[in-house]
Amino acid sequence: MKNKDNQKDSFQKQTQTGDTTRCGDKSKSKLYKLFEEKEQSNFEYFQKNQIDAPNEIMQYAIIEGIGFNKDEILCQNEFLSFFNIGLEKFYCWTPSDAEFSLLVAKVDPIIKKEKLWKTSTSIFEIAFALSSSLEMILEFDYDWIYNFDSSKKINNQKYLKKREETLGYKNIYTHHKFGELASLIDLLNRDDKFFIACQNIIAAMQNHAFCQICALTPEHLKEHSNQEPNIWERVSLIPKMESAIVQATRCVEAILGKPGDRKIPLKLERVKERWRRNVLIDPDEEFKLGEKSFLEFYYDLFTLRGYASHSLGNLSYQMQRCQTIEAQSFAWVLIKDYYKKLRMKNEKALITLNFNYDLLN
Structure with missing residues (x-):
């Protein structure tokens, strides 16, 4: 009797394991299919739309590596003008689904006609390095968005970059910090x-x-x-x-x-x-x-x-x-x-x- 019971238990365990494996395989299969569909959708989107930012449908970019604390002066979905550097206009955006307010650039596509674009991200990198006596050397970048809409959630925007290719971190500043650097930013821009x-x-x-x-x-x-x-x-x-x-x-x-x-x-x-x-x-x-x-x-x-x-x-x-x-x-x-x-x-x-x-x- 014991042998029969053991065989029965063994069979039940194998059956349960097999069912679990099959369920896991199905879940993986569905996940893989969703991933493939998303990749195909992105491929088709990029085939139809320009990728040479900035252009008519891709003038806006989140500045990677910079964030602001949400405070009482900023409301959800607010999109406020902040400052300008040449052909780049900067805004402070507070999307409802983001932990921090973000710095967003609007870049005039005419900038591509210049021999060399002295980017604002490079100016920011230098300004923060100099203000720290070279103790803090940071990296910033543009995260380009197709047909940007500030009323949409951050996760509902269409990006040029894959999400895993972004810098993946933010240095949190006050708005006042950028004001303190105005003289330095100005000289870097014009000289x-x-x-x-x-x-x-x-x-x-x-x-x-x-x-x-x-x-x-x-x-x-x-x-x-x-x-x-x-x-x-x-x-x-x-x-x-x-x-x-x-x-x-x-x-x-x-x-x-x-x-x-x-x-x-x-x-x-x-x-x-x-x-x-x-x-x-x-x-x-x-x-x-x-x-x-x-x-x-x-x-x-x-x-x-x-x-x-x-x-x-x-x-x-x-x-x-x-x-x-x-x-x-x-x-x-x-x-x-x-x-x-x-x-x-x-x-x-x-x-x-x-x-x-x-x-x-």
């Missing part, structure tokens, strides 16, 4: 020299990271020491340091140009004139970190760049981290000084960029 210099100083920091604040702080007040790498770390760090030196030099070159022969008095005087025209620092003032004048370091930097960019297959045994930090810090000081000299007052920049004061207040 290509400043924009290029900033791009290069950020690229240098991404290649060779250190605490920029501490590098220019007196030794007894430093929170972080920027010591030389350990012997087992050095060989891996050399190409990063070399790249950072080249990028720091390109940053300086964007602002001041390449120095002429200092042995020729006329050329040296031209260098000093160009220096005073672009930055507030006197060229003969001491660059304390480099223990020489700014002008001397300026000339020496281009010599150092030559060594860094032309290793000719040889390892740079003489390359030291302190040299790289000095080069990057020199470029950083010039960028800050250039900004001080040419920036617009923030109150005027807010007007120039057409900021919505209701959101700022």
Whole structure:
């Protein structure tokens, strides 16, 4: 009897397992079919509609990586003008099915006729990096929407990107934070020299990271020491340091140009004139970190760049981290000084960029 009961139990278990497997297979089959149908629907949609954003039916994009706290001044489905940068108009959108308010850009398709589109996302990336003394280097992007309708839920919009291809995170800001950056955003937008210099100083920091604040702080007040790498770390760090030196030099070159022969008095005087025209620092003032004048370091930097960019297959045994930090810090000081000299007052920049004061207040 026991054997028969055991066989019966075994048969029931197998039957139940088989039923469960078949049900699971059916569920998977239905899910796969739904996925295929959605993919086919997207394919057909993209076949019928343009994908070269921005265009007539795809002028709007959510700015990925940026969000705002929902607060008492924002209502669900509200779509409020925020500010403008060139041919890009920005809005604050509060969809009912989103946790945060979003920054949305409306881009005039005529922008594609420009030789190079200096995107607002690149301006935002630089502005936030500079405002944090290069401590916070972020990435933003455009999430393009077909026939955008602010009254629709965020999940009911039709997107150019697949959802798994988006950045998938948001940095949450106040509206006021963007207002504080107005002067910086304005100069980045209108001054290509400043924009290029900033791009290069950020690229240098991404290649060779250190605490920029501490590098220019007196030794007894430093929170972080920027010591030389350990012997087992050095060989891996050399190409990063070399790249950072080249990028720091390109940053300086964007602002001041390449120095002429200092042995020729006329050329040296031209260098000093160009220096005073672009930055507030006197060229003969001491660059304390480099223990020489700014002008001397300026000339020496281009010599150092030559060594860094032309290793000719040889390892740079003489390359030291302190040299790289000095080069990057020199470029950083010039960028800050250039900004001080040419920036617009923030109150005027807010007007120039057409900021919505209701959101700022």
